[in-house]
Amino acid sequence: MKPTDPQAIYSKLKERVESNKFTVDQIYYDLAVKLSPFDKEFMPRIIAMMANHEQARIVAALPDPDLPPGTGRSLEVSEAFASRLNMEKTLVDKHIHELFEKGLLFPTKKGPAMARTFLQLHDAALGNSNYDDKYGSIFYDLWGAQEGSMAKPSPKDRPPQQSEGRLIPRWPSVKDVPGLQPFEDVHAILKGQDLIVLLPCGCKRSHTDRWCKVPQESCITFGRTAQYNLDRRMGKKISFEEAVKVVERFDKLPVIHCTINQREVTQLLCNCHYCCCLFMRFADRSRFQSEVDPEKCRGCKVCVERCQFSANTMKEYPGLKGERAYTDPEVCRGCGSCVVTCKAGAHTMKLVRPPEHVPQAMSLY
Numbered sequence: 001m002k003p004t005d006p007q008a009i010y011s012k013l014k015e016r017v018e019s020n021k022f023t024v025d026q027i028y029y030d031l032a033v034k035l036s037p038f039d040k041e042f043m044p045r046i047i048a049m050m051a052n053h054e055q056a057r058i059v060a061a062l063p064d065p066d067l068p069p070g071t072g073r074s075l076e077v078s079e080a081f082a083s084r085l086n087m088e089k090t091l092v093d094k095h096i097h098e099l100f101e102k103g104l105l106f107p108t109k110k111g112p113a114m115a116r117t118f119l120q121l122h123d124a125a126l127g128n129s130n131y132d133d134k135y136g137s138i139f140y141d142l143w144g145a146q147e148g149s150m151a152k153p154s155p156k157d158r159p160p161q162q163s164e165g166r167l168i169p170r171w172p173s174v175k176d177v178p179g180l181q182p183f184e185d186v187h188a189i190l191k192g193q194d195l196i197v198l199l200p201c202g203c204k205r206s207h208t209d210r211w212c213k214v215p216q217e218s219c220i221t222f223g224r225t226a227q228y229n230l231d232r233r234m235g236k237k238i239s240f241e242e243a244v245k246v247v248e249r250f251d252k253l254p255v256i257h258c259t260i261n262q263r264e265v266t267q268l269l270c271n272c273h274y275c276c277c278l279f280m281r282f283a284d285r286s287r288f289q290s291e292v293d294p295e296k297c298r299g300c301k302v303c304v305e306r307c308q309f310s311a312n313t314m315k316e317y318p319g320l321k322g323e324r325a326y327t328d329p330e331v332c333r334g335c336g337s338c339v340v341t342c343k344a345g346a347h348t349m350k351l352v353r354p355p356e357h358v359p360q361a362m363s364l365y
Contacts, residue, residue, distance in 0.1 A: 004211045004275070006149045006150050006151040006152075006275070007149050007151070009149075009150075009209045010145075010148065010149040010150070012209070013141055013144055013145055013209060014145055016138070016141050017042075017138070017141050017142060017145045020138045020141075021045075022045065022048075024044050024045055024048040025048075025053065025056075027053070027056045027057070027060055028044040028045070028047050028048045028056060029044045030060065031044075031047050031056065031059060031060060031114065032044040032046075032047055034114065035114075035115065035117065035118045035121055036118050036146075039146060041146075042142050042143075042145055042146040043118075043146065045142055046125075046139070046142050046143065046146075047104070049135055049138075049139050049142075050099070050102050050103075050104050050125065051099060051102075051104060054087070054095065055095045055098070055099055057085060058085065058087075058092060058095055058096065058099075059099065059104065059105065059114050061081065061084070061085060062077075062105075062111070062112055062113055062114060063108075063110045063111055063112075063113055064077045064078055064080075064081040064110070064111045064112075065081075066078040066080040066081055067081070067110065067111045070109060070111075072109065073107040073108055073109055074107050074108075074109075074111060074112075075093075075096050075097065075100055075105070075107045075111065075112045076111055076112075077089075077092060077093070077096065077111055077112065096112050099112075100112065100232065101128065101130065101131075101232045101233060102125060102128065102131060103115070103121060103123075103124025103125035103126075103127075103128060103232070104121065104124075104125065106120075106124070119279075122143065122202060122206075123202055124232075125202070126140070126143060126202025126203070126205050126206050127199045127200050127201065127202040127205070127219065127229070127234055127235070128232060128233075128234050129200055129205075129234075130233055130234075137208065140205055140206045140207075140208055141208065143206035144206045144207045144208070144209075147206070147207075147278055150207060150210070150274060150275045150276060150278075151274075152274050152308065152310065153274060153281050153308065153309050153310065154310060155309070155310045155311070155328065155330075155331045157281060157309070159281075159282050159283060159284045159285065159333070162261070162284075162359060162362075163261055163282050163283060163284040164260065164261055164282070164362060164363075165258050165259065165260065165261055165279050165280070165282060165283035165284065166258070166259060166260075166261040166283055166284040166285075166286065166358060167256055167257065167258060167280075167283050167284070167285060167286045167333050167334060167335050168184055168186060168189075168257040168258070168259055168269065168286065169184060169257070169286045169288050169334055169335060169336035169349060170186075170251050170257070170335065170336030170337060170339065170340045171185065171186040171187055171247070171251070172251060172336075172339070172340050173288075173336030173339035173340050173348075173349045174288055174336060174349050175187075177288070177349055177350070177351055178351070179351045180351075181287075181355055181358075183262075183263045183264065183265055183358060184286060184287060184288075184358070186247050186257065186269070187244065189259075189265045189269065190220075190240050190243045190244060190247070190269075191240055193222045193223065193226075193240070193243075194223065195222065195223055195226045195227060195237065196220060196221070196222060196226060196237065196238050196239070196240065196242075196243050197220075197221045197222075197226035197227075197229055197230060197234075197235040197236065197237055197238070198217055198219070198220055198221075198235055198236055198238050198242075198243070198246060199217065199219040199220075199221055199229055199234055199235035200216045200217055200218075200219070200234075200235070201216055201217070201218045201219045201270070201271075201276075202219075203270075203272070203276045203277040203278075203279070204216050204218065204276045204277075206276070207275065207276035210273070210275045210276040211275050212253075212254055212255070212273035212275050212276065214250070214253050214254070214255055214271065214273055218246075218250065218255070218270070218271040219268060219269075219270050219271070220243060220246065220247075220268065220269040220270075220271075221235070221267065221268045221269075222265070222266055222267060222268065222269075223266050223267070224266075225266075225267045225268060247269075250271040251340055252340075253271075254273055254306055254308075254337075255271040255272055255273050256271070256272055256273075256280060256283075256308060256333075256335040256337060257269060257270070257271060257272075257335070258270040258271075258272050258277075258279060258280050258283045260362055261283075261284055261358065261359055261362045262358070262359055262360060262361045262362040263358055263359070263360050263361075264361075273308065274308050280308070283333070284333075285332070285333035285334050285353075286333065286334035286335065286336075286353075287334065287351060287352065287353040287354070287355070287357050287358065288334035288336065288349045288350065288351055288352065288353075289327075289329055289332050289334050289349070289350050289352045290311070290312075290327045290332050290334065290336070290338050290339060290347050290348070290349060290350075291327060291347070291348055291349075291350050292324070292325045292326060292327050292346055292347055293346050293347075293348070294317045294320055294324035294325070294326075294346070295320065296344050296345055296346035297324040297325045297344060297346040298343075298344045298346075299314070299322050299323055299324055299325075300343070300344070301314060301325075302338075302341055302342065302343075303325050303327075303337075303338035303341065303342055303347060304325070306337045306338060306341050307337065307338055308335070308337070309331055309332070309333050309335075310331060311327055311328050311331035311332040311333070312325055312326070312327050312328075312338055313325075313326050313328070314326065324346075325338075325346060325347070327347070329352075334349070334352075336349055
């Protein structure tokens, strides 16, 4: 990783966005307000790039009031719906399928519906590389510009109570700690999945100036979420053994493991770096905490560099020469990165929170 100035990077990003600015019709503002009520600059243009005017009219008219009750989630609409729009149903169906692949529409029990939240659209739209040629780089710059400067979280940044995300510690850092639960054991999580799909990371794709240099293919999805992405021609199916190798590879890179903050891991496992991921800033700490044996520390400062939350610093200890590492227990989120990267073995993980720290269930979208 090279030294960076996040604000300078963001300023150049904004310059690119401004130089490619274009006007959009009112219908895109009307759709954007449902996702980002206070964003009149970026989201209307993002949606305009995802949907032409004919497609935007379809999205605005949903849900279909004439669709008969179904038995499951679908993308079906009625003939009456197409007729009200003065379109052939075959054309409407074609548009809906394209918007589903792009991530703007989702199948529901009431037929197709627009993404409910900014985060849902973000995750669905940015991971699909099939439309890169059509969108161009400005599409991803718009997303990055909306998120602002990607500065490193400060020690004062604390995850909110009952955060939607949580950290999963590096497996090598906790595998021998008594009390490790299946929902925080990466190997157990992967072993329990019937379907595993590896995806390009939307966060990394939307920050083209990121400096972590972590490979784009870094999001591991499970179950229904994995199948949803395969249905949209996204990602590739991988085995348990292949998934373990992916995680082991990322254990050596400057990332942290994140997932939904609930006991049962059924959707995803992300590998995040602060230069391109806002989600990790608000992810709750794990049940573990890093501790330092200053007598073993060699003062290399690798742990200070690798910690994405500034929990590791250097200080002098009585009776020891030179500065040694120190982990602030109030700042540490228990990712285990310092443990697996410390060649001196000075860092270890300690279980400090009960199982109840992780909620039984949480809704991300």
